[in-house]
Amino acid sequence: MxxxxxxxxxxxxxxxxxxxxxxxxxxxxxxxxxxxxxxxxxxxxxxxxxxxxxxxxxxxxxxxxxxxxxxxxxxxxxxxxxxxxxxxxxxxxxxxxxxxxxxxxDKEYIYFVCKSCKQVIRIPKGKNKVSVRCPKCSATYIKRT
Ligand SMILES: [Zn+2]
Structure with missing residues (x-):
């Protein structure tokens, strides 16, 4: 009520x-x-x-x-x-x-912000060095997880 x-x-x-x-x-x-x-x-x-x-x-x-x-x-x-x-x-x-x-x-994921389009990108932890492509503007980053 x-x-x-x-x-x-x-x-x-x-x-x-x-x-x-x-x-x-x-x-x-x-x-x-x-x-x-x-x-x-x-x-x-x-x-x-x-x-x-x-x-x-x-x-x-x-x-x-x-x-x-x-x-x-x-x-x-x-x-x-x-x-x-x-x-x-x-x-x-x-x-x-x-x-x-x-x-x-977060124990399982790393979050970071795409420098060119400000999109938040989530990648799983514990995969060492990975190349990540932004789903929005397809800029690529090398990330250590
Ligand atoms: Zn982007």
Whole structure:
């Protein structure tokens, strides 16, 4: 019974969020800046950093719940034009680190990211040196497993 209402609420939220801006790349960045200022405030005990941090966090929430999708998209496009390469590089590094952690946890497989198309590739462990072909872009790699 409760589950039904939780699901209904979730559907409502999903519907509401689908017509709002949500967390685009620019919002992730604004959130990060806000977070950095709050951390600085914690260490320096200066209220001015709390204020700056709060401004960024509020700005982020205003963009997340904004219904003016075209304006928000235009802002994000400008951001991506200047910072796109950095954003994509950071995402790539995050993915590589995640796959490294996953490889350590998984006893049977090694996970790595194709350098040219960012596809995640999984190969079995314990096969020594193998040549691996990316299924998406067919770049080949020599991997020690
Ligand atoms: Zn590839």
């Amino acid at each position: 409760l589950k039904k209402y939780v699901n209904m609420f979730r559907e409502d939220m999903r519907y509401a969020m689908s017509r709002r801006c949500g967390l685009d790349e620019l919002n992730n960045f604004i959130m990060l800046i806000g977070f950095i200022f709050v951390v600085i405030a914690l260490f320096t005990h200066k209220w001015v950093f709390v204020l700056i941090g709060t401004v960024f966090v509020v700005l982020c929430y205003m963009r997340v719940f904004s219904k003016k999708l075209e304006k928000r998209k235009a802002e994000n496009d400008v951001y991506m034009r200047y910072m796109g390469n950095v954003v994509r590089f950071v995402d790539y590094i995050k993915l590589v680190i995640n796959m490294k952690i996953r490889s350590i946890r």
